[in-house]
Amino acid sequence: MRNHADFLFCGIELGERIERAEAEFIAAGSAAALERVGDDGGFVIGLAGGFACHTEAGSPLNKVAGLGFAGVPAAGELDEVERRCAAVGAPVQVELAHLGAPEVAETLTARGYRLVGFENVLGRSLGDARAATVPPGIEVLRGDDTDFDRWADTVVGGFAVPDAQGVAPHEDFPRDVLERAVRDLAAAAGTRRYTALVDGEVAGGSSMRVTQGIAQLTGAATLPAHRRRGVQSALLAARLAEAAAQGCDLAVVTTQPASKSQQNAQRQGFSLLYTRAILVKP
Template identity: 80%
Template sequence: MKSHENPLFCDIALGERIERAETDFIAAGSEAALRRLGGDDGFVIRLAGGVACRTEAGSPLNKVAGLGFAGVPGADELDAVERRFADAGAPVQVELAHLADPEVGAMLTARGYRLVGFENVLGRPLGGVPSEAVPSGIDVRHSDDTDFGQWVDTVVGGFARPDAQGLAPHEEVPRDVLERAVRDLTAAAGMRRYTASVDGAVAGGAGMRITRGIAQLTGAATLPAYRRRGVQSALLATRLAVAAEQGCDLAVVTTQPASQSQQNAQRRGFSLLYTRAILVRP
């Protein structure tokens, strides 16, 4: 099946399903980070079907996610969340799906939030879709606890030097902070880890979380020396095959707009489902 012949259509119900999975993922990683950090500066607050999280300074987990599918948050609820971020000396960042209730976006902009960027959510159905072969010359294996450190180093090393194609992320995360966030998400959310090797040398790594029939492809990174050699394709093919074997009906991935990652995903049957606007209140 080619994606342009039968692209996946995303209605509001499917958007809500994906955003719920994302909300639980962010909350689980944040709760793990708070257990590691101790103290009382951080928080995980459920908010109108979404979640507001603050862990450590500069963490990609510091955000409000999942709003707009379970009613509009009250002004007093937002006041309380904004005070918690302000007490921590941090801005409030909201990732808002364009399928969410438009009233949420209107409320946020009225409160001084400004648009700083976008990210795209792509999806591909898995039921009845034939699996793809892993490109020759690349070996992909499941990564276990014995090489967890190497897997983290590989993934973080790839993320630290992103591909130049497309729009750049709106923020840069320090490498040590990113590494701790990856460890927290992996430990807390039941992420499956995969390592790709070329000629016996580790070339890339990727993760996948399975929840409620959704395979969340939680990021893949290739070390710069091995890019443009099919490593991403191999990691993707392996994860899709495992997800289908586990009974998932949907795979999703989040990318920067117009990036190499988005292009790779669309070449392999993924459709652009919706966009998240990134809104920040200083």
Template identity: 65%
Template sequence: MAGDQGTFFCGTELAARIERVEAELISKGGGAAAARLGATAGFVIPVAGGVAAFAEEGSPLNKVAGLGFAGVPMVAELEQIEQLFAERKTAVQAEVSQLGDPGVGELLTERGYRLVSFENVLGIELGGERAAVVADGVDVQHSGEGEFDAWLDVVADGFAHPDTQGVASHEEFPPEIIANAMRDLIGAAGVQRYLARRDGAVAGGASMRMSQGVAQLTGAATDPAHRRHGVQSSLLSVRLAEATAAGCDIAVVTTQPGSKSQQNVQRQGFALLYTRAILVKG
């Protein structure tokens, strides 16, 4: 997977694995929301190797993910999904990898889907031995059950205030909806929480999920009062070390194009693997 001068090549097989893991994450989170709210509130439907899910109004889990690596969806499948979203007065959002079957994008645009944004998937190759490097004065530990609120406060604040550098996100999520989604993902999808303290005070939080040899870095944020002190890099280093020890061969993160988050992870050795197109039908 690695090429000359440390470049990281991502072919269709690796992209398919990453997208399967992403679809699995959305599926498990959507299933947990259904268990929490009642089976009729939302849905999780397999579609052409990916998944269509609706958790609750305004949730970041409301999407179609993982398409393009197991054929093109049938028109009847899309019609059913579109009807289910319409019944919930929610636009259909499909996230499609540039390395997937081009027929997916062709079909979606024919059905009136509009290109509204992009997001980048970056990755770093793992293997051998990787030690965690933590900045002076910073301590990173797994977040215990009694620390969930403290962890959520710092992470939700990061979601609520996205990067202003680069291409702006087309989405915003209320804090209570973020909290619901994170609880669902932690409970059902095996997402692990990390809390960073600096000189004893809560300074940052992060999360990670591992599946099929892929470590998904599913969010990180630093309290503004503790920025520029190595909190973010410490949270990243600890997660990468744990993922390596657990046998993962790649870690991935999703960012807005040209964002500060993308800049930060590329400085840590991540490479741009591919871009997802965000297509929406309202």
């Protein structure tokens, strides 16, 4: 059992470091998506230390990320983002860390943004990461260019049927749009891909992005037929071991509150660092 000294404390500086990495990840994926779809009203705009992005209708990349650590966005900057979203018939969604300046949330709610949900950010130090251990019958393979399509199909297939444990997401995405977003993120941000096999059969997939000493654990999903067999724990352990070997000092993962993913992460030594509020202006 872990003692209290093992739990990672997240101050404002660490929160800013994680949010900057997340915002850059979303911006990179969005830029790749815009190269694919062309100039059809999409954008990637720097906004008060973060980014406002829109790619195509219904995409999970359509959001504002990274606010709260570089002052309050100017009214004119928010006007521009809201105008451009309105021009393509899209809401504005802001994911706002509760460690950021409270004035940002005050400004957004005064402009008509509504709270629609939360997501949790968990992290752990990698100084004591051990070699990956996986349950019997499960094998984790590092992906390459030859298995990209299989990996993408597996991850999207798992996302398409969300796990019922915990708080339900406030939105879902068409499978084709989700698949394109997964591919754009993987292609643009230099993510490393992993596939889990159960008794030789593809069961799940995940990815990891390494940036500035942070291992961002992303894109993890298990196909419904293989859930509750340790697939997510195996994928998590494999990525932690590789991140430590690459010299990362921190691993982070984002989950739905009280979800199976959060439970698996905490079993692997992750601590709840902070929560993002999801604010939407229709």
